[in-house]
Amino acid sequence: MHIQIDEISKAFGMTAALHPVSLSIPCGALVALLGPSGSGKTTLLRILGGLEFPTSGRVLFDGQDATGMTVQERRAGFVFQSYALFRHMTVFDNIAYGLKARPRAQRPTKAEIARRVTKLLDLIQLPHIAGRYPSQLSGGQRQRVALARALAIEPRMLLLDEPFGALDAKVRKELRQGLREIHDETGLTTVFVTHDQDEAMELADLVVVMSMGCIEQIGKPKDIRGQPATPFVREFIGA
Amino acid sequence: MSDATLPLPAVVRPCRRFRAPTDEAPAARRLLIALAVVGIAVLVLAPLIVVFAEALADGVAASLASLTNRDAHSAIRLTLTVAAITVPLNAGFGIAAAWFITKFDFRGKSFLITLIDLPFSVSPVVAGLCIVLTFGANSAIGGWLVAHGFPVVFALPGIILATLFVTFPFVARELVPLMVEQGRAEEEAALTLGASGWRVFRTVTLPNIRWALLYGVLLCNARAMGEFGAVAVVSGKIRGQTATMPITIEMLYNEYLSVAAFSLAALLTLLALVTLLIKTALDIRHADALAATPAH
Numbered sequence: 037m038h039i040q041i042d043e044i045s046k047a048f049g050m051t052a053a054l055h056p057v058s059l060s061i062p063c064g065a066l067v068a069l070l071g072p073s074g075s076g077k078t079t080l081l082r083i084l085g086g087l088e089f090p091t092s093g094r095v096l097f098d099g100q101d102a103t104g105m106t107v108q109e110r111r112a113g114f115v116f117q118s119y120a121l122f123r124h125m126t127v128f129d130n131i132a133y134g135l136k137a138r139p140r141a142q143r144p145t146k147a148e149i150a151r152r153v154t155k156l157l158d159l160i161q162l163p164h165i166a167g168r169y170p171s172q173l174s175g176g177q178r179q180r181v182a183l184a185r186a187l188a189i190e191p192r193m194l195l196l197d198e199p200f201g202a203l204d205a206k207v208r209k210e211l212r213q214g215l216r217e218i219h220d221e222t223g224l225t226t227v228f229v230t231h232d233q234d235e236a237m238e239l240a241d242l243v244v245v246m247s248m249g250c251i252e253q254i255g256k257p258k259d260i261r262g263q264p265a266t267p268f269v270r271e272f273i274g275a
Numbered sequence: 276m277s278d279a280t281l282p283l284p285a286v287v288r289p290c291r292r293f294r295a296p297t298d299e300a301p302a303a304r305r306l307l308i309a310l311a312v313v314g315i316a317v318l319v320l321a322p323l324i325v326v327f328a329e330a331l332a333d334g335v336a337a338s339l340a341s342l343t344n345r346d347a348h349s350a351i352r353l354t355l356t357v358a359a360i361t362v363p364l365n366a367g368f369g370i371a372a373a374w375f376i377t378k379f380d381f382r383g384k385s386f387l388i389t390l391i392d393l394p395f396s397v398s399p400v401v402a403g404l405c406i407v408l409t410f411g412a413n414s415a416i417g418g419w420l421v422a423h424g425f426p427v428v429f430a431l432p433g434i435i436l437a438t439l440f441v442t443f444p445f446v447a448r449e450l451v452p453l454m455v456e457q458g459r460a461e462e463e464a465a466l467t468l469g470a471s472g473w474r475v476f477r478t479v480t481l482p483n484i485r486w487a488l489l490y491g492v493l494l495c496n497a498r499a500m501g502e503f504g505a506v507a508v509v510s511g512k513i514r515g516q517t518a519t520m521p522i523t524i525e526m527l528y529n530e531y532l533s534v535a536a537f538s539l540a541a542l543l544t545l546l547a548l549v550t551l552l553i554k555t556a557l558d559i560r561h562a563d564a565l566a567a568t569p570a571h
Binding site for chain 1: 468471
């Protein structure tokens, strides 16, 4: 799905989290929103997912105005920073949640839900953990379950908030590759937020560098490395 | 220190004396345990035993007989009715208030939290007086209500209002800290997965708070059945009509009917013990689920 962000701004009370920003995300792209904390990247991601509403501006999905769309209607697969797995449900029930929440007419049968959950557990390479609770999983496993849960609803796009932030360096590298593979396999337009420039450069097709609620530069990783557009980008990338 | 001064057994010996930095010295530990046991025995256990001993002073038959008269029946029925009405209402209010406080940011939030705590800091007698002054026959609202055949003071609605006021904080107080700690990420996740607001509440919020909610409801119930001060003011203590169990106990005691008073008191205590037993049974049965939800 093609995502168009048109002059979006967001203020929390008196403080502006986003100055009007515009951005076009092509169909099937893997995009990184890169910036230090407080740069507005998470706010922008949450606006895309329908968890925040912009103060002004529009969001377009495939050319259709989606600004007023509810979070449920958007069908965005969202992976939260701390994963937000349902702690009182097993891994199976976590992944099945979105399918069970569908209106009766569109809800798959029990057998079909079980089949899809099994398939997703295979996709994240954790076929044996269906019966466990989130508290019994490692950080990397939780992250992958959160990804499978988001994919279960057959999302129109994938939004990830610091997906590897809470993991150690080795697991982080593995999961980066895993996300790339899942993206290539599903072809979903994917946006992830990160403050780690290596992660952004290595994983993304397109990197959006943000600072203080503004977009500093949009470009391919090598262009941003080669020709930083502003002093901020040069310093942030150089660091 | 040379190796010669450290023979092998010396490495083993200190283990016996090792204790974790958070452990107390054995003497201090024993003293603390003794203090706790004596405290519980004197303050909690002894009065309980006295209540039951006094109730059974003239034998079981006399005790049971004192519970079967019309006034005792009326008191028991009234107390159970009040608890049955106030506990679900306050559970609902408590969940709504905790939800509102923890899931939304708004101006005046700290004021609302203070307001919820108000019944803890106001004396129940004062609360009762406020209800009498607001809804009594001499007030504008009260006069209108009495004229339309719906008296509040010296009747069941007043007792319910007073009990609601006194027991209001119990459920909310249990839920707010837990819900603050849990945040709203799980609810947001459920929304992005397509669940409606009501479904999110039913399948995510409620299961996450169920143990705290149950505990709040049990506390609320115990207080609703045992409330004396506020109810004493608003009920008018009409025997057989507006006298709840605690008020009947007081009246019987003042009339030197100690077997009757203590029998009813023992029954009230048993009701409280039953709720505690239910809680313990639930704790044991759902130990697995509790272990899987570390936040509680």
